[in-house]
Amino acid sequence: DVKVTQSSRYLVKRTGEKVFLECVQDMDHENMFWYRQDPGLGLRLIYFSYDVKMKEKGDIPEGYSVSREKKERFSLILESASTNQTSMYLCASKLSGAAYNEQFFGPGTRLTVL
């Protein structure tokens, strides 16, 4: 079974803090994704990575950065957290190739910025 884990289920931070969210997958997937999920807006892609050290912006990258130094780990960084970044953050991974379409999601991190 594919397992995607995230470092925290719940996180509370203060405005201006630097925040690290970590995601680890154990199935050697090339592609990893960071989404945020807000009521009424669905899942929105922040960044994704298709290989180690490779990254591409998603639909809402502003205020975020990412790091992928190892294949199994993809980190989301909020350089200076703001209250509008309060959200549920979901990490996902998938294999490359047209035959592999399923994205496997981690349990999510609910981040509150005060």
Place this chain on the structure above:
Amino acid sequence: QKEVEQNSGPLSVPEGAIASLNCTYSDRGSQSFFWYRQYSGKSPELIMSIYSNGDKEDGRFTAQLNKASQYVSLLIRDSQPSDSATYLCAVLPSGGYNKLIFGAGTRLAVHP
């Protein structure tokens, strides 16, 4: 901006009925379509994928795709209370390269 639209619900159906969930998408070149189920407080899980026009059945679930109308639906037969969840429609647009676009989801409530 490529979009995926779903009615937010809640869609309330009695146990044993057919639940019909609908989704429209804006990118006519989209080729791959997915339905994810998300229980409250949990992460999404894939339940159906469909790539060609027509119906695809898997147990109590049937996905229907009509590319001409840019419409994809999910039917759940013999609905159970355990089907109560939010159902997310996701579309891989043309040139999407793994970048799914998700709808906001439809909340389904199956009552005994």
